[in-house]
Amino acid sequence: MSGGQTAAQAMAAAAARLRAAGVDDPARDARVLLAHAARIEAARVTLIAPEELAHDIAERYEQLIALRAIRVPVSHLVGEREFYGRRFKVSGDVLDPRPETETLIEAALAEPFSRVLDLGVGSGCILVTLLAERGEATGLGVDLSEAACLQASANAVLHRVQERAEILQSDWFSNVQGRFDLIVSNPPYIAAGEMEGLSDEVRRHEPQMALTDGGDGLGAYRAIAAHVAGHLEPGGRLLVEIGPTQAAAVGAILAQAGLSDVTVVQDLDGRDRVVCAWLR
Incomplete structure:
Protein backbone atom coordinates (compact mmCIF):
# COMPACT_ATOMS: atom_id res chain seq x y z
CA MET A 1 0.00 0.00 0.00
CA SER A 2 2.73 2.41 -0.97
CA GLY A 3 2.18 5.81 -2.61
CA GLY A 4 1.00 5.85 -6.19
CA GLN A 5 -1.69 3.22 -5.73
CA THR A 6 -5.29 3.98 -6.47
CA ALA A 7 -7.85 3.30 -3.79
CA ALA A 8 -9.05 0.26 -5.75
CA GLN A 9 -5.53 -1.17 -5.99
CA ALA A 10 -4.86 -0.57 -2.31
CA MET A 11 -8.14 -2.22 -1.38
CA ALA A 12 -7.43 -5.27 -3.55
CA ALA A 13 -3.96 -5.65 -2.05
CA ALA A 14 -5.39 -5.29 1.46
CA ALA A 15 -8.07 -7.89 0.81
CA ALA A 16 -5.44 -10.34 -0.46
CA ARG A 17 -3.33 -9.73 2.64
CA LEU A 18 -6.27 -10.29 4.98
CA ARG A 19 -7.31 -13.41 3.08
CA ALA A 20 -3.80 -14.82 3.52
CA ALA A 21 -4.02 -14.05 7.23
CA GLY A 22 -7.22 -16.13 7.51
CA VAL A 23 -9.65 -13.25 8.05
CA ASP A 24 -13.23 -14.40 7.39
CA ASP A 25 -14.53 -11.63 5.12
CA PRO A 26 -11.40 -9.90 3.78
CA ALA A 27 -13.08 -7.86 1.02
CA ARG A 28 -15.66 -6.38 3.37
CA ASP A 29 -13.06 -5.56 6.01
CA ALA A 30 -10.71 -4.00 3.43
CA ARG A 31 -13.55 -1.77 2.25
CA VAL A 32 -14.70 -0.73 5.74
CA LEU A 33 -11.16 0.05 6.86
CA LEU A 34 -10.40 2.07 3.73
CA ALA A 35 -13.50 4.15 4.38
CA HIS A 36 -12.33 4.68 7.96
CA ALA A 37 -8.81 5.64 6.84
CA ALA A 38 -10.24 8.08 4.31
CA ARG A 39 -12.83 9.34 6.82
CA ILE A 40 -15.74 8.74 4.48
CA GLU A 41 -18.85 6.56 4.59
CA ALA A 42 -18.30 3.01 3.36
CA ALA A 43 -20.87 3.60 0.61
CA ARG A 44 -18.59 6.26 -0.90
CA VAL A 45 -15.56 3.99 -1.34
CA THR A 46 -16.64 3.21 -4.92
CA LEU A 47 -16.47 6.92 -5.75
CA ILE A 48 -12.82 7.22 -4.72
CA ALA A 49 -11.77 3.84 -6.18
CA PRO A 50 -10.10 5.31 -9.32
CA GLU A 51 -8.29 8.02 -7.38
CA GLU A 52 -4.73 7.83 -6.11
CA LEU A 53 -4.61 7.50 -2.35
CA ALA A 54 -3.17 10.48 -0.53
CA HIS A 55 -0.05 9.62 1.47
CA ASP A 56 -1.67 10.18 4.87
CA ILE A 57 -4.66 8.00 3.98
CA ALA A 58 -2.38 5.26 2.61
CA GLU A 59 -0.37 5.37 5.83
CA ARG A 60 -3.45 5.11 8.05
CA TYR A 61 -4.78 2.30 5.88
CA GLU A 62 -1.51 0.39 6.16
CA GLN A 63 -1.68 0.56 9.96
CA LEU A 64 -5.31 -0.55 10.04
CA ILE A 65 -4.72 -3.51 7.71
CA ALA A 66 -1.62 -4.57 9.68
CA LEU A 67 -3.69 -4.64 12.88
CA ARG A 68 -6.60 -6.46 11.22
CA ALA A 69 -4.16 -9.06 9.87
CA ILE A 70 -3.23 -9.94 13.47
CA ARG A 71 -6.98 -10.26 14.17
CA VAL A 72 -7.75 -7.03 15.98
CA PRO A 73 -11.54 -6.75 15.47
CA VAL A 74 -12.78 -4.22 12.92
CA SER A 75 -15.02 -2.68 15.57
CA HIS A 76 -11.99 -1.90 17.74
CA LEU A 77 -10.18 -0.34 14.79
CA VAL A 78 -13.07 1.92 13.81
CA GLY A 79 -14.26 2.36 17.42
CA GLU A 80 -17.89 1.41 16.90
CA ARG A 81 -20.31 -1.36 16.10
CA GLU A 82 -23.91 -1.26 14.89
CA PHE A 83 -26.60 -2.80 17.07
CA TYR A 84 -30.37 -2.66 16.59
CA GLY A 85 -30.04 0.17 14.06
CA ARG A 86 -27.76 2.34 16.21
CA ARG A 87 -24.00 2.78 16.33
CA PHE A 88 -22.33 2.10 19.67
CA LYS A 89 -18.84 3.12 20.69
CA VAL A 90 -16.79 0.06 21.64
CA SER A 91 -13.29 -0.82 22.77
CA GLY A 92 -11.30 -3.73 24.09
CA ASP A 93 -12.85 -3.07 27.52
CA VAL A 94 -16.29 -4.37 26.53
CA LEU A 95 -17.86 -7.24 24.66
CA ASP A 96 -18.70 -6.38 21.07
CA PRO A 97 -22.46 -6.00 20.52
CA ARG A 98 -23.60 -9.02 18.52
CA PRO A 99 -26.56 -9.49 16.18
CA GLU A 100 -27.86 -12.48 18.15
CA THR A 101 -28.30 -10.27 21.22
CA GLU A 102 -30.98 -8.40 19.29
CA THR A 103 -33.13 -11.47 20.07
CA LEU A 104 -33.08 -10.38 23.72
CA ILE A 105 -34.10 -6.85 22.71
CA GLU A 106 -37.06 -8.14 20.71
CA ALA A 107 -38.16 -10.36 23.59
CA ALA A 108 -37.89 -7.49 26.08
CA LEU A 109 -39.89 -5.13 23.86
CA ALA A 110 -42.65 -7.71 23.43
CA GLU A 111 -44.08 -6.77 26.86
CA PRO A 112 -44.42 -3.38 28.58
CA PHE A 113 -41.88 -2.27 31.19
CA SER A 114 -41.10 0.96 33.00
CA ARG A 115 -38.00 0.20 35.07
CA VAL A 116 -35.19 -2.02 33.74
CA ALA A 137 -38.75 3.92 30.81
CA THR A 138 -35.85 4.40 33.21
CA GLY A 139 -33.03 2.00 33.93
CA LEU A 140 -29.95 0.98 35.84
CA GLY A 141 -26.94 -0.74 34.33
CA VAL A 142 -24.29 -2.37 36.49
CA ASP A 143 -20.91 -3.89 35.70
CA LEU A 144 -17.94 -5.07 37.73
CA SER A 145 -15.63 -3.31 35.26
CA GLU A 146 -15.14 0.42 35.80
CA ALA A 147 -14.01 0.78 32.18
CA ALA A 148 -17.23 -0.85 30.99
CA CYS A 149 -19.27 1.53 33.13
CA LEU A 150 -17.53 4.49 31.49
CA GLN A 151 -18.19 3.04 28.03
CA ALA A 152 -21.86 2.45 28.81
CA SER A 153 -22.20 6.00 30.18
CA ALA A 154 -20.68 7.40 26.98
CA ASN A 155 -23.13 5.43 24.85
CA ALA A 156 -26.04 6.61 26.98
CA VAL A 157 -24.99 10.20 26.26
CA LEU A 158 -24.45 9.42 22.57
CA HIS A 159 -28.03 8.18 22.25
CA ARG A 160 -29.48 10.83 24.55
CA VAL A 161 -30.88 8.57 27.25
CA GLN A 162 -28.43 9.63 29.98
CA GLU A 163 -31.18 11.39 31.98
CA ARG A 164 -33.03 8.07 32.28
CA ALA A 165 -30.02 5.76 32.67
CA GLU A 166 -27.97 5.24 35.81
CA ILE A 167 -24.68 3.34 35.46
CA LEU A 168 -23.14 1.82 38.57
CA GLN A 169 -20.12 -0.36 39.33
CA SER A 170 -21.40 -3.50 41.03
CA ASP A 171 -20.71 -7.22 41.32
CA TRP A 172 -24.11 -8.40 40.08
CA PHE A 173 -26.67 -7.26 42.69
CA SER A 174 -24.19 -6.20 45.39
CA ASN A 175 -24.78 -2.43 44.96
CA VAL A 176 -28.29 -2.65 43.50
CA GLN A 177 -31.25 -1.34 45.48
CA GLY A 178 -34.94 -1.39 44.68
CA ARG A 179 -37.11 -3.48 42.37
CA PHE A 180 -37.56 -3.60 38.62
CA ASP A 181 -40.28 -4.91 36.33
CA LEU A 182 -37.64 -6.08 33.83
CA ILE A 183 -34.17 -7.48 34.50
CA VAL A 184 -31.94 -8.37 31.55
CA SER A 185 -28.46 -9.81 31.23
CA ASN A 186 -26.02 -11.10 28.65
CA PRO A 187 -23.64 -12.71 31.16
CA PRO A 188 -20.37 -14.60 30.56
CA TYR A 189 -21.61 -18.05 29.51
CA ILE A 190 -18.69 -19.70 27.73
CA ALA A 191 -17.24 -22.62 29.68
CA ALA A 192 -13.51 -22.48 30.42
CA GLY A 193 -12.93 -25.55 28.26
CA GLU A 194 -14.56 -23.85 25.26
CA MET A 195 -12.36 -20.75 25.26
CA GLU A 196 -9.66 -22.27 23.05
CA GLY A 197 -12.25 -22.85 20.34
CA LEU A 198 -13.10 -19.16 20.01
CA SER A 199 -11.77 -17.03 17.16
CA ASP A 200 -8.60 -15.02 17.74
CA GLU A 201 -10.65 -11.83 17.48
CA VAL A 202 -12.76 -12.86 20.47
CA ARG A 203 -10.27 -14.81 22.57
CA ARG A 204 -7.39 -12.34 22.30
CA HIS A 205 -9.16 -8.99 22.05
CA GLU A 206 -12.36 -9.13 24.11
CA PRO A 207 -12.43 -9.02 27.94
CA GLN A 208 -12.22 -12.49 29.46
CA MET A 209 -14.54 -11.57 32.32
CA ALA A 210 -17.30 -10.81 29.80
CA LEU A 211 -16.83 -14.15 28.04
CA THR A 212 -16.36 -16.85 30.66
CA ASP A 213 -16.93 -17.53 34.33
CA GLY A 214 -13.79 -19.68 34.35
CA GLY A 215 -15.92 -22.73 35.12
CA ASP A 216 -18.85 -24.54 33.49
CA GLY A 217 -20.39 -21.42 31.92
CA LEU A 218 -23.38 -21.45 34.31
CA GLY A 219 -21.86 -19.57 37.24
CA ALA A 220 -23.34 -16.21 36.28
CA TYR A 221 -26.85 -17.67 36.04
CA ARG A 222 -26.50 -19.15 39.52
CA ALA A 223 -25.34 -15.77 40.87
CA ILE A 224 -28.24 -13.96 39.22
CA ALA A 225 -30.82 -16.55 40.29
CA ALA A 226 -29.68 -16.36 43.93
CA HIS A 227 -30.88 -12.76 44.30
CA VAL A 228 -33.19 -11.98 41.40
CA ALA A 229 -36.44 -12.57 43.30
CA GLY A 230 -35.49 -9.80 45.73
CA HIS A 231 -35.22 -7.27 42.91
CA LEU A 232 -38.09 -8.19 40.61
CA GLU A 233 -41.52 -6.65 41.03
CA PRO A 234 -44.31 -9.24 41.28
CA GLY A 235 -45.24 -9.96 37.68
CA GLY A 236 -41.77 -8.87 36.55
CA ARG A 237 -39.61 -10.63 33.98
CA LEU A 238 -36.04 -11.85 33.80
CA LEU A 239 -34.45 -12.26 30.36
CA VAL A 240 -30.98 -13.77 30.00
CA GLU A 241 -28.98 -14.55 26.89
CA ILE A 242 -27.54 -18.07 26.79
CA GLY A 243 -25.25 -20.26 24.77
CA PRO A 244 -27.19 -22.47 22.33
CA THR A 245 -26.81 -25.64 24.45
CA GLN A 246 -27.68 -24.12 27.84
CA ALA A 247 -31.46 -23.66 27.72
CA ALA A 248 -32.41 -26.66 29.86
CA ALA A 249 -29.74 -26.02 32.51
CA VAL A 250 -30.47 -22.29 32.79
CA GLY A 251 -34.23 -22.90 32.85
CA ALA A 252 -33.77 -25.34 35.72
CA ILE A 253 -31.63 -22.85 37.67
CA LEU A 254 -34.28 -20.13 37.32
CA ALA A 255 -37.14 -22.49 38.23
CA GLN A 256 -35.28 -23.56 41.36
CA ALA A 257 -34.98 -19.87 42.29
CA GLY A 258 -38.76 -19.56 42.33
CA LEU A 259 -39.36 -18.11 38.88
CA SER A 260 -42.09 -19.56 36.68
CA ASP A 261 -43.37 -19.69 33.10
CA VAL A 262 -39.83 -20.35 31.86
CA THR A 263 -39.67 -20.11 28.07
CA VAL A 264 -36.89 -20.21 25.49
CA VAL A 265 -36.61 -17.80 22.53
CA GLN A 266 -34.61 -18.76 19.46
CA ASP A 267 -32.47 -16.42 17.38
CA LEU A 268 -32.78 -15.94 13.62
CA ASP A 269 -30.54 -18.97 13.03
CA GLY A 270 -32.95 -21.18 15.00
CA ARG A 271 -30.63 -21.57 17.99
CA ASP A 272 -31.78 -21.27 21.60
CA ARG A 273 -30.69 -17.76 22.58
CA VAL A 274 -32.78 -16.24 25.37
CA VAL A 275 -34.42 -17.70 28.47
CA CYS A 276 -37.38 -15.74 29.85
CA ALA A 277 -38.91 -16.28 33.31
CA TRP A 278 -41.48 -14.46 35.44
CA LEU A 279 -41.91 -13.73 39.12
CA ARG A 280 -45.55 -14.55 39.81
Whole structure:
Protein backbone atom coordinates (compact mmCIF):
# COMPACT_ATOMS: atom_id res chain seq x y z
CA MET A 1 0.00 0.00 0.00
CA SER A 2 2.73 2.41 -0.97
CA GLY A 3 2.18 5.81 -2.61
CA GLY A 4 1.00 5.85 -6.19
CA GLN A 5 -1.69 3.22 -5.73
CA THR A 6 -5.29 3.98 -6.47
CA ALA A 7 -7.85 3.30 -3.79
CA ALA A 8 -9.05 0.26 -5.75
CA GLN A 9 -5.53 -1.17 -5.99
CA ALA A 10 -4.86 -0.57 -2.31
CA MET A 11 -8.14 -2.22 -1.38
CA ALA A 12 -7.43 -5.27 -3.55
CA ALA A 13 -3.96 -5.65 -2.05
CA ALA A 14 -5.39 -5.29 1.46
CA ALA A 15 -8.07 -7.89 0.81
CA ALA A 16 -5.44 -10.34 -0.46
CA ARG A 17 -3.33 -9.73 2.64
CA LEU A 18 -6.27 -10.29 4.98
CA ARG A 19 -7.31 -13.41 3.08
CA ALA A 20 -3.80 -14.82 3.52
CA ALA A 21 -4.02 -14.05 7.23
CA GLY A 22 -7.22 -16.13 7.51
CA VAL A 23 -9.65 -13.25 8.05
CA ASP A 24 -13.23 -14.40 7.39
CA ASP A 25 -14.53 -11.63 5.12
CA PRO A 26 -11.40 -9.90 3.78
CA ALA A 27 -13.08 -7.86 1.02
CA ARG A 28 -15.66 -6.38 3.37
CA ASP A 29 -13.06 -5.56 6.01
CA ALA A 30 -10.71 -4.00 3.43
CA ARG A 31 -13.55 -1.77 2.25
CA VAL A 32 -14.70 -0.73 5.74
CA LEU A 33 -11.16 0.05 6.86
CA LEU A 34 -10.40 2.07 3.73
CA ALA A 35 -13.50 4.15 4.38
CA HIS A 36 -12.33 4.68 7.96
CA ALA A 37 -8.81 5.64 6.84
CA ALA A 38 -10.24 8.08 4.31
CA ARG A 39 -12.83 9.34 6.82
CA ILE A 40 -15.74 8.74 4.48
CA GLU A 41 -18.85 6.56 4.59
CA ALA A 42 -18.30 3.01 3.36
CA ALA A 43 -20.87 3.60 0.61
CA ARG A 44 -18.59 6.26 -0.90
CA VAL A 45 -15.56 3.99 -1.34
CA THR A 46 -16.64 3.21 -4.92
CA LEU A 47 -16.47 6.92 -5.75
CA ILE A 48 -12.82 7.22 -4.72
CA ALA A 49 -11.77 3.84 -6.18
CA PRO A 50 -10.10 5.31 -9.32
CA GLU A 51 -8.29 8.02 -7.38
CA GLU A 52 -4.73 7.83 -6.11
CA LEU A 53 -4.61 7.50 -2.35
CA ALA A 54 -3.17 10.48 -0.53
CA HIS A 55 -0.05 9.62 1.47
CA ASP A 56 -1.67 10.18 4.87
CA ILE A 57 -4.66 8.00 3.98
CA ALA A 58 -2.38 5.26 2.61
CA GLU A 59 -0.37 5.37 5.83
CA ARG A 60 -3.45 5.11 8.05
CA TYR A 61 -4.78 2.30 5.88
CA GLU A 62 -1.51 0.39 6.16
CA GLN A 63 -1.68 0.56 9.96
CA LEU A 64 -5.31 -0.55 10.04
CA ILE A 65 -4.72 -3.51 7.71
CA ALA A 66 -1.62 -4.57 9.68
CA LEU A 67 -3.69 -4.64 12.88
CA ARG A 68 -6.60 -6.46 11.22
CA ALA A 69 -4.16 -9.06 9.87
CA ILE A 70 -3.23 -9.94 13.47
CA ARG A 71 -6.98 -10.26 14.17
CA VAL A 72 -7.75 -7.03 15.98
CA PRO A 73 -11.54 -6.75 15.47
CA VAL A 74 -12.78 -4.22 12.92
CA SER A 75 -15.02 -2.68 15.57
CA HIS A 76 -11.99 -1.90 17.74
CA LEU A 77 -10.18 -0.34 14.79
CA VAL A 78 -13.07 1.92 13.81
CA GLY A 79 -14.26 2.36 17.42
CA GLU A 80 -17.89 1.41 16.90
CA ARG A 81 -20.31 -1.36 16.10
CA GLU A 82 -23.91 -1.26 14.89
CA PHE A 83 -26.60 -2.80 17.07
CA TYR A 84 -30.37 -2.66 16.59
CA GLY A 85 -30.04 0.17 14.06
CA ARG A 86 -27.76 2.34 16.21
CA ARG A 87 -24.00 2.78 16.33
CA PHE A 88 -22.33 2.10 19.67
CA LYS A 89 -18.84 3.12 20.69
CA VAL A 90 -16.79 0.06 21.64
CA SER A 91 -13.29 -0.82 22.77
CA GLY A 92 -11.30 -3.73 24.09
CA ASP A 93 -12.85 -3.07 27.52
CA VAL A 94 -16.29 -4.37 26.53
CA LEU A 95 -17.86 -7.24 24.66
CA ASP A 96 -18.70 -6.38 21.07
CA PRO A 97 -22.46 -6.00 20.52
CA ARG A 98 -23.60 -9.02 18.52
CA PRO A 99 -26.56 -9.49 16.18
CA GLU A 100 -27.86 -12.48 18.15
CA THR A 101 -28.30 -10.27 21.22
CA GLU A 102 -30.98 -8.40 19.29
CA THR A 103 -33.13 -11.47 20.07
CA LEU A 104 -33.08 -10.38 23.72
CA ILE A 105 -34.10 -6.85 22.71
CA GLU A 106 -37.06 -8.14 20.71
CA ALA A 107 -38.16 -10.36 23.59
CA ALA A 108 -37.89 -7.49 26.08
CA LEU A 109 -39.89 -5.13 23.86
CA ALA A 110 -42.65 -7.71 23.43
CA GLU A 111 -44.08 -6.77 26.86
CA PRO A 112 -44.42 -3.38 28.58
CA PHE A 113 -41.88 -2.27 31.19
CA SER A 114 -41.10 0.96 33.00
CA ARG A 115 -38.00 0.20 35.07
CA VAL A 116 -35.19 -2.02 33.74
CA LEU A 117 -32.01 -3.40 35.28
CA ASP A 118 -29.16 -4.57 33.02
CA LEU A 119 -26.74 -6.88 34.83
CA GLY A 120 -23.29 -6.75 33.23
CA VAL A 121 -24.04 -3.64 31.20
CA GLY A 122 -20.80 -3.71 29.15
CA SER A 123 -21.03 -1.28 26.22
CA GLY A 124 -24.54 -0.38 27.29
CA CYS A 125 -26.02 -1.62 24.02
CA ILE A 126 -28.89 -3.51 25.72
CA LEU A 127 -29.85 -0.90 28.31
CA VAL A 128 -29.44 2.08 25.97
CA THR A 129 -31.42 0.38 23.19
CA LEU A 130 -34.29 -0.51 25.53
CA LEU A 131 -34.46 3.04 26.89
CA ALA A 132 -34.23 4.53 23.39
CA GLU A 133 -37.09 2.29 22.24
CA ARG A 134 -39.23 3.00 25.32
CA GLY A 135 -39.15 6.73 25.88
CA GLU A 136 -40.89 6.67 29.27
CA ALA A 137 -38.75 3.92 30.81
CA THR A 138 -35.85 4.40 33.21
CA GLY A 139 -33.03 2.00 33.93
CA LEU A 140 -29.95 0.98 35.84
CA GLY A 141 -26.94 -0.74 34.33
CA VAL A 142 -24.29 -2.37 36.49
CA ASP A 143 -20.91 -3.89 35.70
CA LEU A 144 -17.94 -5.07 37.73
CA SER A 145 -15.63 -3.31 35.26
CA GLU A 146 -15.14 0.42 35.80
CA ALA A 147 -14.01 0.78 32.18
CA ALA A 148 -17.23 -0.85 30.99
CA CYS A 149 -19.27 1.53 33.13
CA LEU A 150 -17.53 4.49 31.49
CA GLN A 151 -18.19 3.04 28.03
CA ALA A 152 -21.86 2.45 28.81
CA SER A 153 -22.20 6.00 30.18
CA ALA A 154 -20.68 7.40 26.98
CA ASN A 155 -23.13 5.43 24.85
CA ALA A 156 -26.04 6.61 26.98
CA VAL A 157 -24.99 10.20 26.26
CA LEU A 158 -24.45 9.42 22.57
CA HIS A 159 -28.03 8.18 22.25
CA ARG A 160 -29.48 10.83 24.55
CA VAL A 161 -30.88 8.57 27.25
CA GLN A 162 -28.43 9.63 29.98
CA GLU A 163 -31.18 11.39 31.98
CA ARG A 164 -33.03 8.07 32.28
CA ALA A 165 -30.02 5.76 32.67
CA GLU A 166 -27.97 5.24 35.81
CA ILE A 167 -24.68 3.34 35.46
CA LEU A 168 -23.14 1.82 38.57
CA GLN A 169 -20.12 -0.36 39.33
CA SER A 170 -21.40 -3.50 41.03
CA ASP A 171 -20.71 -7.22 41.32
CA TRP A 172 -24.11 -8.40 40.08
CA PHE A 173 -26.67 -7.26 42.69
CA SER A 174 -24.19 -6.20 45.39
CA ASN A 175 -24.78 -2.43 44.96
CA VAL A 176 -28.29 -2.65 43.50
CA GLN A 177 -31.25 -1.34 45.48
CA GLY A 178 -34.94 -1.39 44.68
CA ARG A 179 -37.11 -3.48 42.37
CA PHE A 180 -37.56 -3.60 38.62
CA ASP A 181 -40.28 -4.91 36.33
CA LEU A 182 -37.64 -6.08 33.83
CA ILE A 183 -34.17 -7.48 34.50
CA VAL A 184 -31.94 -8.37 31.55
CA SER A 185 -28.46 -9.81 31.23
CA ASN A 186 -26.02 -11.10 28.65
CA PRO A 187 -23.64 -12.71 31.16
CA PRO A 188 -20.37 -14.60 30.56
CA TYR A 189 -21.61 -18.05 29.51
CA ILE A 190 -18.69 -19.70 27.73
CA ALA A 191 -17.24 -22.62 29.68
CA ALA A 192 -13.51 -22.48 30.42
CA GLY A 193 -12.93 -25.55 28.26
CA GLU A 194 -14.56 -23.85 25.26
CA MET A 195 -12.36 -20.75 25.26
CA GLU A 196 -9.66 -22.27 23.05
CA GLY A 197 -12.25 -22.85 20.34
CA LEU A 198 -13.10 -19.16 20.01
CA SER A 199 -11.77 -17.03 17.16
CA ASP A 200 -8.60 -15.02 17.74
CA GLU A 201 -10.65 -11.83 17.48
CA VAL A 202 -12.76 -12.86 20.47
CA ARG A 203 -10.27 -14.81 22.57
CA ARG A 204 -7.39 -12.34 22.30
CA HIS A 205 -9.16 -8.99 22.05
CA GLU A 206 -12.36 -9.13 24.11
CA PRO A 207 -12.43 -9.02 27.94
CA GLN A 208 -12.22 -12.49 29.46
CA MET A 209 -14.54 -11.57 32.32
CA ALA A 210 -17.30 -10.81 29.80
CA LEU A 211 -16.83 -14.15 28.04
CA THR A 212 -16.36 -16.85 30.66
CA ASP A 213 -16.93 -17.53 34.33
CA GLY A 214 -13.79 -19.68 34.35
CA GLY A 215 -15.92 -22.73 35.12
CA ASP A 216 -18.85 -24.54 33.49
CA GLY A 217 -20.39 -21.42 31.92
CA LEU A 218 -23.38 -21.45 34.31
CA GLY A 219 -21.86 -19.57 37.24
CA ALA A 220 -23.34 -16.21 36.28
CA TYR A 221 -26.85 -17.67 36.04
CA ARG A 222 -26.50 -19.15 39.52
CA ALA A 223 -25.34 -15.77 40.87
CA ILE A 224 -28.24 -13.96 39.22
CA ALA A 225 -30.82 -16.55 40.29
CA ALA A 226 -29.68 -16.36 43.93
CA HIS A 227 -30.88 -12.76 44.30
CA VAL A 228 -33.19 -11.98 41.40
CA ALA A 229 -36.44 -12.57 43.30
CA GLY A 230 -35.49 -9.80 45.73
CA HIS A 231 -35.22 -7.27 42.91
CA LEU A 232 -38.09 -8.19 40.61
CA GLU A 233 -41.52 -6.65 41.03
CA PRO A 234 -44.31 -9.24 41.28
CA GLY A 235 -45.24 -9.96 37.68
CA GLY A 236 -41.77 -8.87 36.55
CA ARG A 237 -39.61 -10.63 33.98
CA LEU A 238 -36.04 -11.85 33.80
CA LEU A 239 -34.45 -12.26 30.36
CA VAL A 240 -30.98 -13.77 30.00
CA GLU A 241 -28.98 -14.55 26.89
CA ILE A 242 -27.54 -18.07 26.79
CA GLY A 243 -25.25 -20.26 24.77
CA PRO A 244 -27.19 -22.47 22.33
CA THR A 245 -26.81 -25.64 24.45
CA GLN A 246 -27.68 -24.12 27.84
CA ALA A 247 -31.46 -23.66 27.72
CA ALA A 248 -32.41 -26.66 29.86
CA ALA A 249 -29.74 -26.02 32.51
CA VAL A 250 -30.47 -22.29 32.79
CA GLY A 251 -34.23 -22.90 32.85
CA ALA A 252 -33.77 -25.34 35.72
CA ILE A 253 -31.63 -22.85 37.67
CA LEU A 254 -34.28 -20.13 37.32
CA ALA A 255 -37.14 -22.49 38.23
CA GLN A 256 -35.28 -23.56 41.36
CA ALA A 257 -34.98 -19.87 42.29
CA GLY A 258 -38.76 -19.56 42.33
CA LEU A 259 -39.36 -18.11 38.88
CA SER A 260 -42.09 -19.56 36.68
CA ASP A 261 -43.37 -19.69 33.10
CA VAL A 262 -39.83 -20.35 31.86
CA THR A 263 -39.67 -20.11 28.07
CA VAL A 264 -36.89 -20.21 25.49
CA VAL A 265 -36.61 -17.80 22.53
CA GLN A 266 -34.61 -18.76 19.46
CA ASP A 267 -32.47 -16.42 17.38
CA LEU A 268 -32.78 -15.94 13.62
CA ASP A 269 -30.54 -18.97 13.03
CA GLY A 270 -32.95 -21.18 15.00
CA ARG A 271 -30.63 -21.57 17.99
CA ASP A 272 -31.78 -21.27 21.60
CA ARG A 273 -30.69 -17.76 22.58
CA VAL A 274 -32.78 -16.24 25.37
CA VAL A 275 -34.42 -17.70 28.47
CA CYS A 276 -37.38 -15.74 29.85
CA ALA A 277 -38.91 -16.28 33.31
CA TRP A 278 -41.48 -14.46 35.44
CA LEU A 279 -41.91 -13.73 39.12
CA ARG A 280 -45.55 -14.55 39.81
